[in-house]
Amino acid sequence: MSFPYGADYEGTDYGVSKGASIPGMAGRTEDAVTEQLKAGVGDGHWGGLGGGLIAMILSFIAGAITAILGGFATVIDAILGTVNNDFVAAMPIINDHSESITDLQEAIEQLILQGAAIKFVSNNTYTPAVGVVSVDVILIGAGAGGSSGSYDALNSGTRSGGGGGGGGETHVNVPASLLPVDGGGNFLPIQIVVGAGGDGAAGDQGVGQGGGHTYFGPEVGSAAQPWLMAGGGTGGSWGNIPPVSPGGIGMIPGGDGGPGGGPGGAPGAGEHSTSAFDLHGGGGGGGGGYAQAYGGAGSGGGGGISPGGSPGNPGQPPSTIVATGGGGGGGGPSGNLGGADGAYPAGGGGGSACSIAGATTGGDGGDGVVYVIERMA
Incomplete structure (x- = not known):
């Protein structure tokens, strides 16, 4: 320089x-x-x-x-x-x-549907994060268990078990202004109840257990009624005139369980639970079982985009990136083979087949689930 x-x-x-x-x-x-x-x-x-x-x-x-x-x-x-x-x-x-x-x-x-979702698989509480402007709440009820059916040599012979109904589904966007806050404007914790899947019948002449309902709200400590609900399916049954087991209630109801076979009709497939307007679907109902002289076996119904199981096979679960129910389990395919389980979440269990050796077990229903997706400004 x-x-x-x-x-x-x-x-x-x-x-x-x-x-x-x-x-x-x-x-x-x-x-x-x-x-x-x-x-x-x-x-x-x-x-x-x-x-x-x-x-x-x-x-x-x-x-x-x-x-x-x-x-x-x-x-x-x-x-x-x-x-x-x-x-x-x-x-x-x-x-x-x-x-x-x-x-x-x-x-x-x-x-993304579940990109920022909080998933609840059992009873819990949820406190919204600071800055939330709304929350998407997706509730799915539990699937019900399938029936065993019954063998009665003196009267009606073989009667296979019906499938359990699938869980219903409810989805709502809740603005932050409707969420509970304390005196300082801080969000309060909210109760969450997740329905448990119903057990399948344990043996001859058994009926399936119903699936549990899934709830969102009210705030913790309140005795008020739940804000939102997705119903659990009805347990599978059997009879001379095979009954149908309804799916759980919801914005998209769960699929009905397929009827078992009996003097009044052959086994039927479980109903699908789908919507033409939304991806979220409740679990499909389980298919009816096989009954000697009332031939065939029912497949499980589909849940959302998840197929039900073919006779003797469980329903298919959804992928991890969508919040929807699973397929119902298929009915027992022959003899007295048991019904297959419904998929998680919400699939209904299939009914048992029945022969002169009697009936066995119904498939179990899938548990419910709750998804909460927080939306920020």
């Missing part, structure tokens, strides 16, 4: 930083360091050539190195940490774009 007498100081590329700002040192840009050096040198005169000249020069060099290196321990650290003025000026824009990308990612996740 040159210091012509009486001239303004003109900064050039100097040092390892070439006029750059050094990370971790606020204000250590080319302009800032130039001003500091100009203040030390003054108008170009050295402030004296006496005995203290060497000490003054060494002091000035040390001060300049300190000014350039600042928070860095060594020259190598300064070299590796060098950035230029343009980079420093662009940092607010870079940071702003990073935040925008994060916000965009969160928004995309909220558009």
Whole structure:
């Protein structure tokens, strides 16, 4: 660098930083360091050539190195940490774009059905997060168990078991303004009850257990009625005129359990639980079992987009990225083979086949579930 007498100081590329700002040192840009050096040198005169000249020069060099290196321990650290003025000026824009990308990612996740869902598989409580503007609540009731059927040598002979009904489904968007808060405006915890799947009949002349209902609300500690409900399916049964076991109630009802075989008719398939307007479907009902002389066996009904099981096979569960019910279990295919289980969640169990050896077991119903998807501003 040159210091012509009486001239303004003109900064050039100097040092390892070439006029750059050094990370971790606020204000250590080319302009800032130039001003500091100009203040030390003054108008170009050295402030004296006496005995203290060497000490003054060494002091000035040390001060300049300190000014350039600042928070860095060594020259190598300064070299590796060098950035230029343009980079420093662009940092607010870079940071702003990073935040925008994060916000965009969160928004995309909220558009995915279960991208940001909270899943409840048993009784629990839910407290909305700070900043929630609404919540999507998806409730699915539990599937019911299938019947065993009955053998009666003196009267009606073989009567196979009917399938259990599938769980119903309810889905609602609840604005934050309707959620309970305390005196300070903080969200209060909300009760969640998840229905348990009904057990299949344990042996001859048994009926299936009904599936449990699934509830959302009210707030914890309140004795008020639940705000939302998805009903559990009705347990499978048997009879001379084979009965049908209804699916659980809901915005999309669960599929009815297929009837077992008897003097009044052959076994039937479980009903599907689907909607032409929404992806969420309740569990399909289980198919009826096989009865000697009342041929065939019923398949399980479909739940949403999940197929029911063929005779003797369980229903298929939904994929992990959709909130819908599973398929119902198929009825026992021959002899006195038991009914198959309904899929999780909400599939109804299949009914048992029946022969002169009697009936066996009905399939179990699938448990219910609750999904809560929080929507932010």
